[in-house]
Amino acid sequence: MKAKKTSLYILLLLLTGVLIFFGPYGDHPVSAALDRSVYKQLKIFSEVLDIIDKNYVEPVNAKDLLRGAINGMIKTLDPHSSFMTAEMYKELEVETRGSFGGIGIEITIHKDILTVVSPIEDTPAYLAGIKAGDQIIKIDGKPTKDITIMDAVKMIRGPKDTKVTLSIMREGNTQLKDFVITRSIIKVASVKYKILDDGIAYIRVASFQDKTGEDLRKAIREMTSKAGPLRGIVLDLRYNPGGLLTQSVAVADVFLKSGLIVSTRGRAKGTESKAMARDNGDEPTCPIVCLVNEGTASAAEIVAGALQDHGRAIILGTQTFGKGSVQTVIPLENGDALKLTTARYYTPKGRSIQAEGIVPDIVVKYQRSPGEPDMEDYVVREKDLKGHIPSPEEKKKGNNDGLMQGDERKPPPERKDKDSPKGAFKKRPFGDVTTDNQLKSAVDILKSWEIFQKKSTK
Numbered sequence: 001m002k003a004k005k006t007s008l009y010i011l012l013l014l015l016t017g018v019l020i021f022f023g024p025y026g027d028h029p030v031s032a033a034l035d036r037s038v039y040k041q042l043k044i045f046s047e048v049l050d051i052i053d054k055n056y057v058e059p060v061n062a063k064d065l066l067r068g069a070i071n072g073m074i075k076t077l078d079p080h081s082s083f084m085t086a087e088m089y090k091e092l093e094v095e096t097r098g099s100f101g102g103i104g105i106e107i108t109i110h111k112d113i114l115t116v117v118s119p120i121e122d123t124p125a126y127l128a129g130i131k132a133g134d135q136i137i138k139i140d141g142k143p144t145k146d147i148t149i150m151d152a153v154k155m156i157r158g159p160k161d162t163k164v165t166l167s168i169m170r171e172g173n174t175q176l177k178d179f180v181i182t183r184s185i186i187k188v189a190s191v192k193y194k195i196l197d198d199g200i201a202y203i204r205v206a207s208f209q210d211k212t213g214e215d216l217r218k219a220i221r222e223m224t225s226k227a228g229p230l231r232g233i234v235l236d237l238r239y240n241p242g243g244l245l246t247q248s249v250a251v252a253d254v255f256l257k258s259g260l261i262v263s264t265r266g267r268a269k270g271t272e273s274k275a276m277a278r279d280n281g282d283e284p285t286c287p288i289v290c291l292v293n294e295g296t297a298s299a300a301e302i303v304a305g306a307l308q309d310h311g312r313a314i315i316l317g318t319q320t321f322g323k324g325s326v327q328t329v330i331p332l333e334n335g336d337a338l339k340l341t342t343a344r345y346y347t348p349k350g351r352s353i354q355a356e357g358i359v360p361d362i363v364v365k366y367q368r369s370p371g372e373p374d375m376e377d378y379v380v381r382e383k384d385l386k387g388h389i390p391s392p393e394e395k396k397k398g399n400n401d402g403l404m405q406g407d408e409r410k411p412p413p414e415r416k417d418k419d420s421p422k423g424a425f426k427k428r429p430f431g432d433v434t435t436d437n438q439l440k441s442a443v444d445i446l447k448s449w450e451i452f453q454k455k456s457t458k
Helices: 002-022 036-055 062-075 086-096 124-128 149-156 212-227 245-255 299-309 392-397 437-457
Strands: 082-084 099-102 105-110 113-119 135-139 163-169 177-182 184-187 191-195 200-205 232-236 260-266 273-276 288-292 314-317 325-331 337-346
Touching: 036 062, 062 082, 082 086, 082 149, 086 149, 086 325, 086 337, 105 149, 124 177, 135 149, 149 163, 191 212, 200 212, 200 437, 212 245, 232 437, 245 260, 245 299, 260 299, 288 299, 288 437, 299 314, 314 437
Parallel strands: 200 232, 232 288, 288 314
Antiparallel strands: 082 337, 099 184, 105 113, 113 135, 135 163, 163 177, 191 200, 260 273, 260 337, 325 337
């Protein structure tokens, strides 16, 4: 017991010493590091820790207490900052390479409830009928109340061919619905493509992984070699949850010859940066229509914003998610890591997308299949997340605790189906213009492009 107490106090002294000598960012002068009130709070923290250690009904583990304190501290920040154990850090590295064991969903914490941002297409979750906005109340029968994102990911992922049960509450339903999903090796093909009629290319970018920019260039070269010069490109970023910032820059650079792609600005030194487009000599010159929706987030919004600001593409669809913040993963000495929001990103014209999103040039809502209600007005966006970094407009109103004042949601529509886990989702063929009205609108625009050009020339 004495050794445990000694280690506990040493940890406290080290924590206090680091803050005194280096400040919260490690490069600020001592005078600016902390004010007296913080020292008082550290003293209270030490007292509480000592009381728990001496008086709690069961023996406590100092490491668990301090790790809990760290998690609690980070929870007071925005919903995208988190503490990762060494195991979680390795999982994150694996995910960016595009292959991992799981069911294929993007999740967040919304109003203290584990919520689906979007399923990744062609994955077990997607095919089972999991939808954006679904609330995950239980995982394998265990309640998700107060669960962290990382803990939820750990529970949902697992070896191939094993099962996980998600108990889902969906808007319009009054009872939980269990989805029993078989895990698989999730190999997310970040770039899929095909040639449509009249030499129009359809390119779907599902996420931004470590080779997305390179894969996109290869796709365009292959389509051009088969079909000749492209008459137009439909770039589909719908339900793209984001990924690597470097790859969003690489993707935008495929279509831009020059100019600013994105800039980042933060509070600490070294967080300001600018990414510029380079003339590689192989940029397509044909017109582009970029498809977006409420599931288009983060790195995908960077691409859409850059193409929109440079006038390189028409943005078509519905307003995007609105995640305009940059997370830096900072490895720690013991193998753990801190994912910390360190900056905001801005489009070439200086727009902050945070809690605002990209507004399409042409708004076209997606037409759902018969009997399925339009859920676009009920999905979760950045501005709905408690504790999100507020937009300039929200700062004026002084509200960032969920839905903005005057932006209340409508009651959910009555569902016609019973959301049966089996067969609830009918997969639409890839790039099928006859079943995808947004894609059809994009193709119609590109087909008429040459006609308008000829008319304007005359």
